[in-house]
Amino acid sequence: xxCAFAVGTSEFIVVGxxxxxxxxxxxxxxxxxxxxxxxxxxxxxxxxxxxxxTGRLPRRSLLIAVMALAFLAxxxxxxxxxxxxxxxxxxxxxxxxxxxxxVASQVAVAAVAPEKQTAAIAKIVNGVALSTILGIPVGxxxxxxxxxxxxxxxxxxxxxxxxxxxxxGAPKVAHEPDAGFRANMFAxxxxxxxxxxxxxxxxxxxxxxxxxxxxxxxRDVTGFSPAWVTGVLLVYGLGTMVGSTIxxxxxxxxxxxxxxxxxxALTVLLVVQGFLLETKVTAVVGVFVLGASAFAAGPxxxxxxxxxxxxxxxxxxxxxxxxxxxxAAFGPMIGGAVISGGFGLQWIAAVGAVPAVLGVLVALFxxxxxxxxxxxSQPLEPALATA
Numbered sequence: 001x002x003c004a005f006a007v008g009t010s011e012f013i014v015v016g017x018x019x020x021x022x023x024x025x026x027x028x029x030x031x032x033x034x035x036x037x038x039x040x041x042x043x044x045x046x047x048x049x050x051x052x053x054t055g056r057l058p059r060r061s062l063l064i065a066v067m068a069l070a071f072l073a074x075x076x077x078x079x080x081x082x083x084x085x086x087x088x089x090x091x092x093x094x095x096x097x098x099x100x101x102x103v104a105s106q107v108a109v110a111a112v113a114p115e116k117q118t119a120a121i122a123k124i125v126n127g128v129a130l131s132t133i134l135g136i137p138v139g140x141x142x143x144x145x146x147x148x149x150x151x152x153x154x155x156x157x158x159x160x161x162x163x164x165x166x167x168x169g170a171p172k173v174a175h176e177p178d179a180g181f182r183a184n185m186f187a188x189x190x191x192x193x194x195x196x197x198x199x200x201x202x203x204x205x206x207x208x209x210x211x212x213x214x215x216x217x218x219r220d221v222t223g224f225s226p227a228w229v230t231g232v233l234l235v236y237g238l239g240t241m242v243g244s245t246i247x248x249x250x251x252x253x254x255x256x257x258x259x260x261x262x263x264x265a266l267t268v269l270l271v272v273q274g275f276l277l278e279t280k281v282t283a284v285v286g287v288f289v290l291g292a293s294a295f296a297a298g299p300x301x302x303x304x305x306x307x308x309x310x311x312x313x314x315x316x317x318x319x320x321x322x323x324x325x326x327x328a329a330f331g332p333m334i335g336g337a338v339i340s341g342g343f344g345l346q347w348i349a350a351v352g353a354v355p356a357v358l359g360v361l362v363a364l365f366x367x368x369x370x371x372x373x374x375x376x377s378q379p380l381e382p383a384l385a386t387a
Contacts, residue, residue: 008131047098239291
């Protein structure tokens with residue numbers, strides 16, 4: 001969870017210090033913004049590739065190596081003398097993040113009993129949830145007071161703490177070695193895997209469409225001051241923690257049946273959010289439900305997909321993170337199109353509800369596939385190698 005918080009913060013922290021980076025390195029603000037784009041693309045593409053290439057390595061050793069690489073990349077980012085080297089360091093950090101979630105997911109589920117696997121994934125997601133809320137404000141605060149390099153120094157420190165924790169506390173877990181290209185690709189021939197990944201893209205496209213513009217909506221539509229907007233976003237963070245905690249109580253065998261519930265809650269919230277923004281109390285409630293429903297669905301989808309993948313669990317976990325990044329790319333584009341079309345901020349979430357509705361329908365179809373015997377899930381055995 002701490003490592004997930006560290007590598008997640010590495011992704012989000014740069015957003016709050018982009019103006020300082022651009023001014024210090026002598027580049028235009030749009031050019032500095034490419035640091036965010038390149039990071040997302042590197043995670044989406046590089047994560048699955050590295051997962052395949054490292055499939056035969058021991059999980060614990062690989063997790064240590066990944067965290068060490070993330071630490072070096074964050075340190076290099078803090079020390080980068082120019083834009084080109086900062087871009088290179090950011091892309092290395094992104095590659096380490098893409099591989100981290102695949103390996104960490106495998107270690108987490110292998111270190112617990114089968115009935116606790118969803119809870120283990122939920123704890124990792126809790127770390128990601130914290131990073132989405134704290135990454136930008138912490139990065140902005142540190143950057144304003146100590147310069148943008150200080151922001152990356154914070155990430156490097158968090159990553160180093162996570163690395164030490166892995167070295168001291170992560171168990172040696174047995175894992176099924178990578179079975180090769182053909183076996184990995186066979187996992188993607190399963191309809192449950194394909195439709196599970198499609199559910200991730202659709203549901204989180206809807207969620208990110210709304211969340212990307214929630215801060216200006218709270219300010220311009222609801223009337224919150226900038227300071228209060230920060231407080232409301234912390235309520236969103238509380239919602240993400242509550243949602244992932246609830247998801248952790250769901251047995252892996254029950255995921256297909258339960259999954260449509262948080263997705264339906266997310267869809268309903270997106271449909272009515274424009275109305276909820278009209279008063280401060282209902283706006284706060286809406287932001288809480290947005291975080292809770294989305295981050296209840298996230299661990300359920302991730303655990304379900306890993307259970308469907310067999311020996312390709314690590315690769316499918318990495319591809320699921322890539323699917324989330326696809327949603328992260330589409331969401332802001334959809335919201336921007338709504339604004340460019342002359343509609344107000346209060347309509348963005350309703351448009352985001354369209355892919356979310358499709359996500360619910362796909363999740364219901366997944367449940368039908370499982371009931372008809374197309375479920376290939378199997379718990380990843382928690383066998384631990386002796387020290």
